[in-house]
Amino acid sequence: xxxxxxxxxxxxxxxxxxxxxxxxxxxxxxxxxxxxxxxxxxxxxxxxxxxxxxxxxxxxxxxxxxxxxxxxxxxxxxxxxxxxxxxxxxxxxxxxxxxxxxxxxxxxxxxxxxxxxxxxxxxxxxxxxxx
Amino acid sequence: xxxxxxxxxxxxxxxxxxxxxxxxxxxxxxxxxxxxxxxxxxxxxxxxxxxxxxxxxxxxxxxxxxxxxxxxxxxxxxxxxxxxxxxxxxxxxxxxxxxxxxxxxxxxxxxxxxxxxxxxxxxxxxxxxxxxxxxxxxxxxxxxxxxxxxxxxxxxxxxxxxxxxxxxxxxxxxxxxxxxxxxxxxxxxxxxxxxxxxxxxxxxxxxxxxxxxxxxxxxxxxxxxxxxxxxxxxxxxxxxxxxxxxxxxxxxxxxxxxxxxxxxxxxxxxxxxxxxxxxxxxxxxxxxxxxxxxxxxxxxxxxxxxxxxxxxxxxxxxxxxxxxxxxxxxxxxxxxxxxxxxxxxxxxxxxxxxxxxxxxxxxxxxxxxxxxxxxxxxxxxxxxxxxxxxxxxxxxxxxxxxxxx
Numbered sequence: 315x316x317x318x319x320x321x322x323x324x325x326x327x328x329x330x331x332x333x334x335x336x337x338x339x340x341x342x343x344x345x346x347x348x349x350x351x352x353x354x355x356x357x358x359x360x361x362x363x364x365x366x367x368x369x370x371x372x373x374x375x376x377x378x379x380x381x382x383x384x385x386x387x388x389x390x391x392x393x394x395x396x397x398x399x400x401x402x403x404x405x406x407x408x409x410x411x412x413x414x415x416x417x418x419x420x421x422x423x424x425x426x427x428x429x430x431x432x433x434x435x436x437x438x439x440x441x442x443x444x445x
Numbered sequence: 446x447x448x449x450x451x452x453x454x455x456x457x458x459x460x461x462x463x464x465x466x467x468x469x470x471x472x473x474x475x476x477x478x479x480x481x482x483x484x485x486x487x488x489x490x491x492x493x494x495x496x497x498x499x500x501x502x503x504x505x506x507x508x509x510x511x512x513x514x515x516x517x518x519x520x521x522x523x524x525x526x527x528x529x530x531x532x533x534x535x536x537x538x539x540x541x542x543x544x545x546x547x548x549x550x551x552x553x554x555x556x557x558x559x560x561x562x563x564x565x566x567x568x569x570x571x572x573x574x575x576x577x578x579x580x581x582x583x584x585x586x587x588x589x590x591x592x593x594x595x596x597x598x599x600x601x602x603x604x605x606x607x608x609x610x611x612x613x614x615x616x617x618x619x620x621x622x623x624x625x626x627x628x629x630x631x632x633x634x635x636x637x638x639x640x641x642x643x644x645x646x647x648x649x650x651x652x653x654x655x656x657x658x659x660x661x662x663x664x665x666x667x668x669x670x671x672x673x674x675x676x677x678x679x680x681x682x683x684x685x686x687x688x689x690x691x692x693x694x695x696x697x698x699x700x701x702x703x704x705x706x707x708x709x710x711x712x713x714x715x716x717x718x719x720x721x722x723x724x725x726x727x728x729x730x731x732x733x734x735x736x737x738x739x740x741x742x743x744x745x746x747x748x749x750x751x752x753x754x755x756x757x758x759x760x761x762x763x764x765x766x767x768x769x770x771x772x773x774x775x776x777x778x779x780x781x782x783x784x785x786x787x788x789x790x791x792x793x794x795x796x797x798x799x800x801x802x803x804x805x806x807x808x809x810x811x812x813x814x815x816x817x818x819x820x821x822x823x824x825x826x827x828x829x830x831x832x833x834x835x836x837x838x839x840x841x842x843x844x845x846x847x848x849x850x
Contacts, residue, residue, distance in 0.1 A: 317760075325760060331828055348846030349792035349831060352754055352771060352780070356830035374830040378756040378771075382828065427847070 317379055318413040324383035329390050332372040334358045339443065342436025344428040353377030353421065355385045357428035359392055359400070361436055368392045368400055373428075380418040384408050384425035397433050449766040450810045454649075454744060454803030455598050455626060456768060460695070461651040461804065467698040468653065471691035479688045480677065490690045497697025501658050504700040505643060506634040513659045513680045514693050518625045519549040520673070521644035521659040522592075524684065525621045526553045528670030529590045529642070530562055533619075537587030541565045543575045545783045546594050550623055567593075572737035573602035573787045580609050584616045591620050595627035595643075599770065599783040599799055600736030601745025603631060610639025619668060625649050629703030630711055630742050635660060641668050647692065651804060652699030656692035659683075710804060715743035717802050717811050722746055728819040731835075735770075735789055735797055746800040749793040752832040753825040758798060761821040765814050770797035792841075 317325075333356070334341045340361050347354040353376060360370040371389035375382045387408055392400040408414070408422035451459075471493060479494045481487025495509065502509040515521045530540065542554055544566040554564045565583045569575055575593050584591070591613050596603045606622055613620035621642035624633060629650040635643060643660040647653050661683065662668045676685030725732055731751040747770075750758060755771030770781030771794070780794035789797070798818075802811070826832040831841060 322760075325757070328828060333833065345830065345844070346847050349795070349841060350790070350846070352791075352795035354830055354846070356833075374828055374833060376752060376829045376831045377754050379760040381754070382757055 317383075321380055321383040321412050321414070324386040324412070325379045328373075328382060328386040330370075330372050330386065330393075331374065333374065334360055334370075334372055339363075339439060340436075342432040342434070342439065344431025344433075344435060346427045346431050347377070347381075347424050349376065353381045353424055355381065355424055355428040357385060357388060357425075357432045359429075359432045359436060361397065366396050366398075368395055368397065371432075377421065377424075378418070380412065380414050381421040381424065383412055384414070384421045385428060387411060388425040388429055392429055397436070400429055401433055403429055446807075446810055446813060448764050450764060450814055451766045452800045452802060452806065452810075452814060453766050453768055454806075455601075455799065455801040457648045457654065458651045458803055459805065460648075460653055461699065461702060463702060464652055464695050464698045468691045468695040471694050475690075477690075479690055480679065490688075493694050494688055494690060497693045500697035500701040501645075502660075504628060504633065504704045505640075505645075505660055506636055507660050508663065510681075511635075511660050511663050513661055513683050514688060514696070515657045515659055515684055516655055516689075517648075517657040518547075518623065518644045518646035519657075521646075521657050522547070522549040522623055523553050524659055524670060524673050525642045525644060526550065526557065526590070526592060527673060528683065529619055529621070529668070530557050530560070531671035532669050533589040534562075537585075537589045538562045539565070539585050539588040541567060541580060541583045541588060541591045541593075543567045543569055543593055544786045545569050545573055545597055545599075546592070547598055547623055547625070550592055550594070569602075569787060571788045572740070573597050573600045573735075573783070574737060574740065575604050575609065577605055577608040577612060581612045581616075584612070584618055588616070588618050591618055593620075593622055595622045595624035595633070596630070596742050597736070597783060598626050599781060600747045600787065601626070601742035601801075602737040603627065603740045603742065606640070607638040613641075614639045619666075626742060628700070629707060630714075630744065632707070635662070641666070647696040647699055650699045650703045653692050653695040656689055656696045658696065706804075711743040714802050714806075717806060717808070718744055718746050718800075721800065721802075721811060721815055722748070724815045725818060729822055731832075733789075733793060735784060735787065742801075744802045746802075747797060748800075749789065749797045750822050751793060751796055752829045752835065753822050754795050755797055757825055758796070758821060761825055762817045764817055768799045770799065771795045 336343045373385045375385045405422035405426040477486030477490035479490040498509040619641045628645045641662040647656040733749040735747040755769030784794040
């Protein structure tokens with residue numbers, strides 16, 4: 315598979331690798347994909363509870379080069395965004411930025427899902443706290 | 446060292462310079478058509494051809510008249526299966542094979558199913574081996590052919606060919622074996638092993654691409670084949686077309702060298718392969734050997750590196766040329782059917798890498814490869830949420846995964 319330089323750069327120098335404490339109240343965790351499908355992404359966001367802005371993000375991904383690159387890019391993009399803005403990130407933007415070939419589009423879909431799952435997890439936590 | 450380091454000898458091999466030198470004059474000076482019976486050019490081409498036929502026959506302990514030259518093993522496999530099917534269709538329409546054969550066998554069998562033949566695809570055990578007993582039980586009165594690969598191209602498992610051959614003899618059924626990966630790696634004797642038809646390829650044994658052969662038994666029994674290609678009646682009428690003299694000369698030379706070097710080479714390759722596997726096991730946890738621990742090709746190492754996806758692993762060690770059973774490396778997005786059929790779960794199939802060493806693999810290259818594999822797996826495991834979860838003591842099977850495929 316011939317990848318673009320952007321994919322190779324994200325693969326070789328992945329941004330924001332790591333984990334937050336998933337129990338922390340300001341952290342949302344998204345875990346999407348399946349080992350049987352060959353890709354699993356864990357994307358975590360840390361949210362400033364007053365402003366609702368994502369201050370930091372981390373990821374770990376099991377998957378091919380473009381899955382790793384897509385999730386690395388996603389962590390870069392969500393940082394500094396409000397939850398609403400992050401929610402609006404579309405997989406097609408990831409495809410465009412990384413010039414992913416058609417056969418790798420599902421990697422970008424997974425990255426979008428991971429962002430949404432992380433935000434969803436955070437919002438669930440808030441709801442739980444409010445009760 | 447030359448990069449990337451080539452560890453994909455099952456896919457193809459570089460031509461041995463000695464083979465290349467032997468072939469060279471047959472492109473330019475000795476260019477005759479071997480079928481030209483009336484002049485020197487033709488005679489010389491024919492002599493070269495017959496010398497090559499003897500060389501190919503010798504590596505199989507066959508007789509030279511039993512060798513049919515083809516364009517490669519895919520054609521040899523097609524000719525064996527379709528040729529027998531058409532020739533013996535009035536005798537029976539049942540063929541037995543295994544479910545981890547090369548596509549050149551499986552796809553030909555699928556085609557034959559559309560032509561009124563019934564195919565039994567025998568399952569293999571967890572090491573990729575066909576059971577002799579299963580072959581015996583699958584043979585029916587209308588079975589005309591058993592086709593079982595000598596050694597598997599992905600996992601290197603070697604089948605009990607002599608025993609299968611014996612069962613076929615007892616039952617009076619023809620026995621074909623796709624020996625593409627076995628030739629030059631293990632001793633082959635078509636007489637002792639009861640083989641009636643055998644496919645081999647030039648480019649897997651340091652010969653040229655585009656040339657192969659089919660061994661077709663001439664005595665007890667005399668195997669007859671309907672040709673796929675009609676024309677001038679070359680190759681005892683089984684394969685028409687002007688013979689590819691330079692390619693065939695190369696195939697012959699490659700066989701001659703492979704016979705001569707077999708013992709020395711297989712010993713060296715086995716030592717290299719075992720050294721690599723031991724080093725990987727010493728440095729990494731959660732690594733699994735795919736295929737048989739002992740009954741395997743000396744140069745094959747197929748390993749699942751759990752929690753690291755194969756394509757990303759290959760991308761991380763771009764200094765190595767290897768192949769993977771991961772779906773992401775295939776056009777179909779399906780993981781390897783061979784791994785699936787030996788019971789490797791899809792999760793582990795995605796993490797498999799096949800290393801295959803060969804004639805020109807040096808110890809220095811191997812040292813580099815071992816270090817590269819270990820460091821890349823460690824790096825990608827630091828990136829793997831699965832490895833992290835397992836280390837935290839989470840059972841991955843307890844997670845409700847959200848698969849997309």
